[in-house]
Every structure is written in C-alpha cells, then in structure tokens.
Amino acid sequence: MTYKKIAQIAHVSPSTVCKALSGSKEVSAELTKEIIRIAEEIGYFEQKRKRKNEYAKSDMINIALICPEIISVFYSGIITSLKKEIEQRDGLASVYVYDFDKKKLDKIVEQITVRNAADGIVLLSADYPKRHQSIPVVCLYEGELMHDSVFCDAKAYMSDMVAYLKESGHTDIAFVGEPKTEGKLKAFKTVMQTMQLPCPPENIYVINERFEQIGYQAVEQMMKRKTLPTAVICAYDEVALAMIHSFTRYGVRIPEQVSIMGINDIPMAAYAQIPLSTVCVFKKEQAAIAINMLYDKIFENAHITQHISIAHRLIVRSSTGTVPRKE
Numbered sequence: 001m002t003y004k005k006i007a008q009i010a011h012v013s014p015s016t017v018c019k020a021l022s023g024s025k026e027v028s029a030e031l032t033k034e035i036i037r038i039a040e041e042i043g044y045f046e047q048k049r050k051r052k053n054e055y056a057k058s059d060m061i062n063i064a065l066i067c068p069e070i071i072s073v074f075y076s077g078i079i080t081s082l083k084k085e086i087e088q089r090d091g092l093a094s095v096y097v098y099d100f101d102k103k104k105l106d107k108i109v110e111q112i113t114v115r116n117a118a119d120g121i122v123l124l125s126a127d128y129p130k131r132h133q134s135i136p137v138v139c140l141y142e143g144e145l146m147h148d149s150v151f152c153d154a155k156a157y158m159s160d161m162v163a164y165l166k167e168s169g170h171t172d173i174a175f176v177g178e179p180k181t182e183g184k185l186k187a188f189k190t191v192m193q194t195m196q197l198p199c200p201p202e203n204i205y206v207i208n209e210r211f212e213q214i215g216y217q218a219v220e221q222m223m224k225r226k227t228l229p230t231a232v233i234c235a236y237d238e239v240a241l242a243m244i245h246s247f248t249r250y251g252v253r254i255p256e257q258v259s260i261m262g263i264n265d266i267p268m269a270a271y272a273q274i275p276l277s278t279v280c281v282f283k284k285e286q287a288a289i290a291i292n293m294l295y296d297k298i299f300e301n302a303h304i305t306q307h308i309s310i311a312h313r314l315i316v317r318s319s320t321g322t323v324p325r326k327e
Contacts (some may be wrong), residue, residue: 046134064118079310083288136297177235215242237262255321275317
C-alpha cells in the first residue's frame with residue numbers, strides 16, 4: 001500500500017500524504033486527520049506494522065502503556081507490573097500519560113499509529129478512540145469495549161463488600177467517591193437495591209477532589225449530620241485511609257462507631273495504624289493476562305475479541321467490625 005493510493009482517495013499529491021504522515025506542519029491539521037483516517041481504513045498502517053514484524057522478528061517489541069495518571073498508587077502499580085511482564089519477554093515498555101484528557105489521548109494514539117511507534121497498546125481506561133485501529137489493543141478496564149479487555153468485576157466485589165457488612169449487622173452504609181469513580185457508585189447502588197438495603201441520597205458522597213482530600217471532605221460533611229452511617233465503602237484505599245485519620249481526629253472510634261472499607265489493597269493499607277479492610281483486584285495477574293493477550297494479537301494475528309473478568313479477594317482487617325450498639 002503506497003502513498004499514491006492514499007493520495008488518489010484523498011485527492012492530494014503523494015508528497016502531501018508523505019508530509020501528513022510524517023507530522024509536517026506544512027499540511028493543515030484537518031487534512032492530516034483526513035489522510036490518517038483514509039490510511040487506517042485501507043489498512044496502510046496495519047500492512048506497515050506486519051512488514052516491520054516480518055522483517056525484524058528478532059528486534060525488541062515495543063509496547064505503549066497509556067494511562068490517565070501515574071501519581072495514583074493503583075495506576076503506578078499496574079504500570080510497574082505491565083513493564084515487568086514486557087521486559088520478561090525481552091520487550092520495551094513506553095509509558096504515555098493523557099491526564100484524563102480525551103483529546104490528548106486521541107493525539108497520543110494518532111502519533112503512535114502514524115509513526116509506527118509501538119507494536120501494541122495497553123490502555124488503562126475505557127476512553128479509547130472508537131475508530132478503526134491498526135495496532136493491537138488491550139484495555140485494563142471494565143465496560144462495553146470494542147477491544148480486548150481484562151478487568152476485575154466491580155459489581156462482583158461490591159456484592160461481597162456489602163454482603164460482608166450486612167452479615168456484620170450494617171444496614172446504614174454510605175459510599176464515598178469522586179466523579180471519576182462513577183462505575184463503582186453504580187455498582188454500589190445496584191447491589192444495595194438487590195440486597196434490599198436502603199440507599200438514600202444523603203449516604204452518597206461524590207466529592208470533586210482527588211485522593212486523600214475526598215476522605216477529609218467527606219468526614220467534614222458527615223460530622224454535620226445528626227447521626228453517622230455505621231459503615232462506609234470508599235471508592236479506593238487512599239480515600240478510606242484519609243477518612244480513618246480524619247474520623248480519629250474527631251474522636252470517632254474505628255471500627256467501634258464506623259466501619260470503613262477501601263478498594264485496591266494498596267501496600268500501605270495493611271500497615272496503617274488501623275489496618276484497612278479492602279478488596280484485592282490482583283494487579284499483577286491482570287498485567288500478565290493483558291500482555292499474553294496482546295502478544296497473541298501481535299504474533300499470532302488473533303482476531304477474536306475477549307473480555308476477561310478475573311477473581312477478586314475480600315480482605316478483612318481492623319477497620320471493620322460488627323454494627324455498633326446503640327447507647
């Protein structure tokens with residue numbers, strides 16, 4: 001597939017195609033985008049990638065790891081596990097951060113495609129551009145995706161968390177998260193309804209902050225209420241650890257007065273002053289499965305789309321207990 005064929009379809013000269021696919025500023029952004037679209041549709045990049053693999057099978061395979069942020073312990077942990085899996089196969093990992101900006105993500109994917117900068121992509125998000133893609137992709141995310149995916153089922157682990165709290169006598173259970181954890185909130189509401197537990201709006205705290213600040217602000221809001229919920233499920237561990245710290249400063253005993261749970265089982269969860277009950281989502285195992293799937297796509301040209309849900313493990317520690325007695 002040559003520049004000439006793309007030029008004929010785009011009604012431009014082959015030199016314009018060459019400039020557009022090399023990122024030249026001489027070609028407008030709009031025309032460049034159209035030329036890239038045509039090139040993708042007629043299979044130019046896919047053929048280019050196959051020729052590269054056939055010509056240099058002994059070369060180091062380059063995998064692009066695209067994540068929304070690396071400040072998060074959860075994301076940095078998965079990136080580290082993915083990198084190890086790739087390097088164990090004598091591959092090279094390149095990390096791209098798109099800061100939860102879909103336009104930036106589109107640009108990253110476009111540049112990787114045009115420059116043939118990677119043999120495969122692992123995306124830690126569901127925000128992947130919904131268009132034809134010549135490079136094999138695996139997403140580490142749960143959702144209705146057009147690409148292969150590996151994930152830990154939010155509804156499944158939320159069911160175990162709520163069931164554990166219910167068995168411990170809790171019915172007044174709150175959820176604390178942020179706008180980016182909407183999927184976990186949806187799972188929480190569904191499970192609460194299924195288990196016939198009340199889920200009033202005042203027990204839902206969606207804080208427009210990140211990490212520890214969410215926990216601190218949620219406690220500030222809860223302390224203004226006449227009564228506290230007997231248990232809280234947090235969208236991730238950093239939020240839960242901050243809530244424990246903040247509640248303790250107010251003299252609220254954990255778990256005697258409020259039980260608190262997190263999600264992800266980050267390293268510090270087990271070593272906090274009050275060890276945190278949480279859910280292990282097996283980041284290392286997700287990484288291994290994802291890289292295996294991606295290498296099958298690259299070397300075996302596998303065409304079947306797979307969505308693999310892996311198991312989770314509920315970890316009960318000192319931050320949760322039975323429902324407090326009414327004094």
